[in-house]
Amino acid sequence: MTPLPLNQIIHGDCIEVLGSLPENSVDVIFADPPYNLQLQNDLYRPNMTKVDAVNDGWDKFSDFKEYDEFTREWLSASRRVLKETGTIWVIGSYHNIYRVGAIMQDLGFWFLNDIVWVKANPMPNFRGVRFTNAHETMIWAQKKKGAKYTFNHHSMKALNDDLQMRSDWYIPLATGKQRVKMNGEKAHSTQKPEGLLYRVILASSNPGDVILDPFFGSGTTGAVAKKLGRHWIGIERDRKYIKVGRKRIDAVTEADSAAIDVQKRKQARVPFGALLENGYLNPGQTLYFGKNGMRAKILSNGHIRCGDVTGSIHGVARSLMENAPVNGWDVWHFRDENGNKKPINELREKIRKSK
Numbered sequence: 383m384t385p386l387p388l389n390q391i392i393h394g395d396c397i398e399v400l401g402s403l404p405e406n407s408v409d410v411i412f413a414d415p416p417y418n419l420q421l422q423n424d425l426y427r428p429n430m431t432k433v434d435a436v437n438d439g440w441d442k443f444s445d446f447k448e449y450d451e452f453t454r455e456w457l458s459a460s461r462r463v464l465k466e467t468g469t470i471w472v473i474g475s476y477h478n479i480y481r482v483g484a485i486m487q488d489l490g491f492w493f494l495n496d497i498v499w500v501k502a503n504p505m506p507n508f509r510g511v512r513f514t515n516a517h518e519t520m521i522w523a524q525k526k527k528g529a530k531y532t533f534n535h536h537s538m539k540a541l542n543d544d545l546q547m548r549s550d551w552y553i554p555l556a557t558g559k560q561r562v563k564m565n566g567e568k569a570h571s572t573q574k575p576e577g578l579l580y581r582v583i584l585a586s587s588n589p590g591d592v593i594l595d596p597f598f599g600s601g602t603t604g605a606v607a608k609k610l611g612r613h614w615i616g617i618e619r620d621r622k623y624i625k626v627g628r629k630r631i632d633a634v635t636e637a638d639s640a641a642i643d644v645q646k647r648k649q650a651r652v653p654f655g656a657l658l659e660n661g662y663l664n665p666g667q668t669l670y671f672g673k674n675g676m677r678a679k680i681l682s683n684g685h686i687r688c689g690d691v692t693g694s695i696h697g698v699a700r701s702l703m704e705n706a707p708v709n710g711w712d713v714w715h716f717r718d719e720n721g722n723k724k725p726i727n728e729l730r731e732k733i734r735k736s737k
Contacts, residue, residue: 392618406462413595457482479519479521499517583610590613608631
């Protein structure tokens with residue numbers, strides 16, 4: 383198999399370059415394609431200064447049909463190189479994300495989430511004829527429905543002060559020192575903030591994975607991937623952006639491996655019954671469900687009974703939460719010798735450490 387051009391920016395058309403890469407070879411794709419903004423005239427502020435809007439040639443298409451054909455081609459080529467277990471992120475605005483999403487579904491991608499990037503500092507609507515456009519949308523999808531994919535839930539939770547991360551992300555635009563400049567002007571009109579890519583890459587990949595960006599631009603994907611110990615591949619047709627991206631990524635220092643590899647290791651399975659066998663809990667003892675005070679009695683076979691419901695700690699928990707996904711180790715509590723409520727997971731960890 384042809385080796386992947388790891389940690390390189392490849393000059394060329396993304397559809398052609400993607401066609402030259404090995405099939406089923408990359409773990410994650412982040413795509414920031416042209417938005418097809420359809421800007422007709424220059425935009426001015428109330429003081430008559432011109433707004434530095436996106437009017438680059440790469441964002442111009444003759445009509446929706448041309449844009450849809452382009453979108454279908456690069457998405458098809460991307461799907462070919464994505465591993466069966468891989469996922470893709472595509473970002474866009476109201477101008478294009480609905481067209482892109484429909485084509486993704488037509489091609490067989492399975493949606494996992496849509497993420498709303500809420501801009502903490504959006505550009506106002508200077509004419510006052512519409513709402514301020516303060517967000518963009520990211521579609522996160524897997525290549526094949528039902529396939530195993532990477533989602534580092536615990537890392538996302540840790541990044542969010544130990545609260546489960548939601549699908550609305552409040553992240554400022556790339557400004558100030560983070561904005562890449564060329565001759566005193568911003569190098570790329572649609573540079574994404576590093577904070578956005580930090581979450582994307584940390585959430586859906588592991589150290590050593592390959593992240594591909596078919597619209598590399600100023601190199602944000604490569605810079606963050608390098609920082610987080612991932613390999614990256616960039617495709618870019620504008621040599622000006624390639625020069626900017628290389629200089630930017632060369633200046634990035636990768637964090638040491640101990641700081642990067644923080645995902646939870648696969649740990650030994652401990653059945654709930656082991657807590658009874660080892661004397662940490664006893665048949666007839668009471669468990670307490672979360673914060674609502676519901677009680678369950680522990681049975682000798684390792685099941686628990688709560689009202690009319692009997693089953694595993696996971697099954698009874700699901701029943702109490704109207705069949706919502708839940709891990710029983712996280713929601714059931716016991717009382718210790720001092721009468722304090724503690725999660726049963728503490729007892730599971732004691733057994734793991736004793737082995």
